[in-house]
Ligand SMILES: Cc1cc2nc3c(=O)[nH]c(=O)nc-3n(C[C@H](O)[C@H](O)[C@H](O)COP(=O)(O)OP(=O)(O)OC[C@H]3O[C@@H](n4cnc5c(N)ncnc54)[C@H](O)[C@@H]3O)c2cc1C
């Protein structure tokens with residue numbers, strides 16, 4: 001059964017190039033590369049392999065600034081059929097509640113969807129809230145931290161193994177549904193040469209607030225109940241002490257320190 | 265159920281029924297309350313006293329009422345119990361629906377939950393139904409008494425930044441909190457509290473997920489990285505697979521859990537869920553011991569909130585030493601057995 005699959009991807013600053021300004025308590029944006037949020041590549045791979053198995057179409061959707069078009073082009077190079085960017089000045093300042101509203105409005109523009117896949121969490125937002133929240137907005141069941149995906153009844157039913165705090169659950173659900181996936185689910189495919197060619201020419205659909213008929217009270221700063229009142233760079237307090245001597249002496253010194261700390 | 269706008273205006277104008285009181289959404293491990301729930305009750309008690317507000321624990325499940333006494337002993341004035349067969353297994357939909365339904369009915373001003381896998385899976389659903397703010401993964405909480413606002417501090421960027429977040433205009437204010445950041449108090453068995461049994465509305469319970477099987481596979485404390493007080497981490501400097509038994513032995517002696525760096529997981533010496541770092545678990549134990557861990561940024565992102573970091577590495581210039589509290593330069597193959605020997609001696613007074 002061919003499925004309409006939607007994968008939510010976010011463009012984030014590349015963790016390897018991010019530096020921090022201790023005085024202002026912010027990250028330094030200059031010289032930072034933008035990449036697809038790493039775990040969203042696993043979400044894309046999950047979507048693409050479902051399409052390989054069952055047929056259908058994969059759409060990648062993102063809310064972000066205009067340059068996020070590049071991230072969507074990359075997904076097309078990987079094999080995604082269609083890229084959609086939700087971009088509008090009025091989206092700026094959206095917290096997770098406003099983000100889920102905007103993404104849901106955008107996804108509803110696509111017509112039918114059977115499977116929505118999100119990464120477990122983003123590098124910058126780092127909340128793991130967008131997936132489950134988006135499911136509520138779309139009226140879907142959600143399954144978080146899916147570690148194994150089994151297709152049953154030709155795509156009429158899905159079985160997942162999802163991680164729990166004490167082990168794992170095996171759960172079943174019929175489409176439509178939303179899942180969030182962790183980093184080690186799969187190995188994301190690399191862009192193919194053909195894909196790269198296609199990506200260059202591909203039209204990325206861009207919707208603004210008006211296109212998705214967003215209620216202006218529910219987006220951006222106004223639609224976001226949370227406010228950041230302050231940020232600070234975490235002063236990492238390494239009381240660095242190198243223990244010296246033979247193996248036996250070093251270990252003895254360590255044990256003394258751990259006893260002092262009440263850990264032994 | 266999702267139109268919060270009117271209520272929000274009501275809040276500002278002073279509605280007849282204001283949002284009052286603090287809730288802790290309780291979680292279980294087996295037949296007991298989870299540690300993080302007890303830690304949250306202890307903290308919420310302090311916050312509640314600042315607000316002059318009562319503290320309730322919310323207990324969702326099936327045949328769970330046995331826990332109510334424990335929750336009261338740990339500080340709850342009230343336990344709201346929703347006990348129903350449909351809640352026997354955890355589904356994001358029903359648990360989120362019940363919590364949101366309860367909140368709309370009883371109007372707490374604050375809801376706290378553990379930032380466990382379960383909490384992070386269903387609390388965002390409840391917050392979205394309530395159209396209110398939710399702050400993930402907090403490491404500190406306080407009250408600004410002026411506006412009864414909850415100050416929520418959380419790490420960002422792998423612990424490199426800390427942000428303080430508020431939700432000034434909507435209620436409830438919601439946060440998930442990491443295990444182990446607050447201390448639980450000793451239970452007071454004489455404490456009195458009220459147990460309120462609530463029958464859920466059918467709409468709250470609706471869910472489409474079928475839980476076929478629920479498997480516990482944490483052999484003891486080993487897998488409970490999230491809540492662990494001590495974590496011993498194997499890095500590539502643990503050269504032989506047989507030495508993993510020693511790593512586990514050391515963790516066991518210290519009452520702790522075992523974790524690994526990505527190469528250790530990649531070579532199948534530990535299951536994936538024990539990978540610590542950017543693409544694994546973030547931990548905040550009191551004691552982290554890294555054995556043959558180089559200190560790559562992706563790993564360090566997951567350990568920065570540890571209180572004491574001990575590193576064992578044969579390379580004195582390994583980056584891990586820059587952030588360790590105590591460094592031991594040497595071969596894991598020699599230091600690990602010696603650690604076990606001396607700790608054992610320490611504990612039993614003899615070498616076995
Ligand atoms: C996108 C991305 C995400 C990643 N996510 C993670 C993650 O979540 N977690 C993670 O851990 N990694 C992650 N990595 C991998 C990370 O970059 C490092 O490769 C990894 O953390 C290194 O693990 P290690 O310290 O065990 O191994 P190595 O870097 O190989 O270090 C081994 C250390 O052991 C020392 N050593 C060797 N032999 C001995 C001995 N006999 N005695 C004492 N010391 C010895 C060496 O001096 C060296 O310092 C990620 C990488 C990428 C690109």
Ligand SMILES: Nc1ncnc2c1ncn2[C@@H]1O[C@H](COP(=O)(O)O)[C@@H](O)[C@H]1O
Pocket residue numbers: 008009010037039040043061062063064096099103117118119120121122123124125126127128129130131
């Ligand atoms: N702006 C966005 N656009 C598209 N998807 C997003 C956006 N923000 C978050 N997501 C998705 O939600 C997941 C969790 O993000 P977060 O809640 O920010 O940790 C990510 O891995 C993405 O799949």
